[in-house]
Amino acid sequence: MANFITVSSVLKKIIIAITGISLFLFLIVHLLGNITIFTGSPPGRDFNAYAHFLESFGILFTIAELGLLGFFGLHIITALYTNFINYKSRESRYAVSNFAGGKSKKTYASTSMVITGVVVMAFLIWHVLQFRFGPYYETIYASVNGGEPVRDLYRLITEEFSNLWVVLGYTVSLSLLSLHLGHGFWSSFQSLGIYGKTFTRVTYSMSYLLGLIISLGFLVIPLYIFWIN
Amino acid sequence: MSDVINLNLQVWRQENENSDGDFHYYSMKDVPVDISFLEMLDILNENLTKSGVEPISFDSDCREGICGTCGFVINGVAHGPMARTTVCQLHMRHFKDGDTLVIEPFRATPFKIVRDLVVDRGSFDKIIQAGGYVSINTGNGPDANSILIGKEDAEEAFDSAACIGCGACVASCPNASAALFTSAKISHLLQLPQGQVEERARVKSMVDKMDDEGFGACSNHGECEAVCPKGISIKNIANMRRSLIKSIVK
Numbered sequence: 001m002a003n004f005i006t007v008s009s010v011l012k013k014i015i016i017a018i019t020g021i022s023l024f025l026f027l028i029v030h031l032l033g034n035i036t037i038f039t040g041s042p043p044g045r046d047f048n049a050y051a052h053f054l055e056s057f058g059i060l061f062t063i064a065e066l067g068l069l070g071f072f073g074l075h076i077i078t079a080l081y082t083n084f085i086n087y088k089s090r091e092s093r094y095a096v097s098n099f100a101g102g103k104s105k106k107t108y109a110s111t112s113m114v115i116t117g118v119v120v121m122a123f124l125i126w127h128v129l130q131f132r133f134g135p136y137y138e139t140i141y142a143s144v145n146g147g148e149p150v151r152d153l154y155r156l157i158t159e160e161f162s163n164l165w166v167v168l169g170y171t172v173s174l175s176l177l178s179l180h181l182g183h184g185f186w187s188s189f190q191s192l193g194i195y196g197k198t199f200t201r202v203t204y205s206m207s208y209l210l211g212l213i214i215s216l217g218f219l220v221i222p223l224y225i226f227w228i229n
Numbered sequence: 230m231s232d233v234i235n236l237n238l239q240v241w242r243q244e245n246e247n248s249d250g251d252f253h254y255y256s257m258k259d260v261p262v263d264i265s266f267l268e269m270l271d272i273l274n275e276n277l278t279k280s281g282v283e284p285i286s287f288d289s290d291c292r293e294g295i296c297g298t299c300g301f302v303i304n305g306v307a308h309g310p311m312a313r314t315t316v317c318q319l320h321m322r323h324f325k326d327g328d329t330l331v332i333e334p335f336r337a338t339p340f341k342i343v344r345d346l347v348v349d350r351g352s353f354d355k356i357i358q359a360g361g362y363v364s365i366n367t368g369n370g371p372d373a374n375s376i377l378i379g380k381e382d383a384e385e386a387f388d389s390a391a392c393i394g395c396g397a398c399v400a401s402c403p404n405a406s407a408a409l410f411t412s413a414k415i416s417h418l419l420q421l422p423q424g425q426v427e428e429r430a431r432v433k434s435m436v437d438k439m440d441d442e443g444f445g446a447c448s449n450h451g452e453c454e455a456v457c458p459k460g461i462s463i464k465n466i467a468n469m470r471r472s473l474i475k476s477i478v479k
Contacts, residue, residue: 008436190449
């Protein structure tokens with residue numbers, strides 16, 4: 001690939017779209033994995049077993065983590081750089097800016113992608129520090145890891161989500177994520193040149209709903225843990 | 230509904246490209262509702278001239294919505310509140326008595342303000358010069374029938390070719406992107422056999438030129454399609470992207 005800076009604006013958006021849709025798929029896998037929080041006995045057994053299962057891939061797991069980091073990095077850097085170019089392309093701002101309505105897909109979500117994106121990025125750093133690199137508790141289940149100790153992530157999430165401020169922080173961040181996904185989902189297809197009269201209408205009308213469903217799906221966990229405690 | 234309305238205008242006035250502009254306030258009394266927006270400005274300009282004030286500069290030519298010369302932003306929407314309408318075809322009956330209208334030029338770094346509401350859209354010409362044409366002689370009228378083109382392709386190509394190059398897409402885009410204009414030109418030629426020969430070189434060259442001129446990147450806000458007087462679809466932008474991917478992959 002040519003020098004990153006000189007890659008055309010269209011290609012930059014294609015990079016943002018490919019990484020974006022991949023991260024979207026990651027979120028769905030992450031969300032499905034989270035279901036294990038609600039199953040198993042004693043509470044947390046399935047969740048800790050699932051986490052242990054992922055970690056048991058060893059080097060492959062590390063490669064997957066680094067790959068994910070790379071996708072996030074590429075998505076964020078390309079988007080921030082594009083945003084900088086976009087800002088420069090209108091040096092004198094309008095005194096009044098409005099929505100044309102009709103066929104326009106401009107929304108508060110679409111015009112604040114960089115803001116919601118930066119907040120979600122800050123949230124992700126916090127989230128990873130909180131759990132991936134958080135306190136290491138251990139527990140033992142007879143049926144998991146042959147009775148050897150495994151990481152007790154369930155205990156960590158119950159501790160963290162008992163804190164009202166943490167739950168509020170998650171609520172705000174995940175609400176903004178829903179807006180980010182709302183514009184991002186349909187928009188990534190358009191950025192890849194995938195347009196069809198029906199296809200675009202369907203993906204666009206699904207987009208904000210999908211964003212909301214995914215965010216609510218994630219939000220259920222802190223709210224549920226906070227509630228039962 | 231009365232036949233005349235009163236308006237408060239807030240118009241951007243700027244001496245030239247390098248000077249600082251600001252808003253000037255004018256109140257208009259008894260504006261007939263059947264005149265166009267530009268005719269309303271003509272009346273204002275006559276009054277300004279009579280009172281020894283420099284009239285407001287704005288572009289216009291055909292005044293029937295087909296040339297793409299006129300255009301400015303009214304209350305934050307390019308070409309004003311009516312869909313698929315240029316300001317010359319926008320009539321005062323769409324405004325209410327007592328309305329305050331903020332009138333600004335099309336703002337984008339590549340569109341330098343010449344004076345007041347007049348902007349230099351020469352960067353559009355440069356994008357066309359970068360490849361928005363067919364290099365070979367395609368012959369005379371009868372030759373057009375020597376290559377048969379399906380009805381659907383012809384219609385699609387015509388829909389793209391309907392772009393009048395007014396610049397409202399750039400003006401309305403939160404990123405000041407020229408993607409709709411550039412893609413309409415690319416897409417128009419892409420859908421006809423005469424244009425397909427140079428497809429790859431054209432798309433690359435025109436996209437690069439669009440970036441060089443200082444336009445932003447398209448973030449799929451779709452505001453351009455909503456303000457476009459000709460209703461050019463963002464489908465063209467998707468076509469341009471597919472074409473660019475093709476030019477890289479193959």
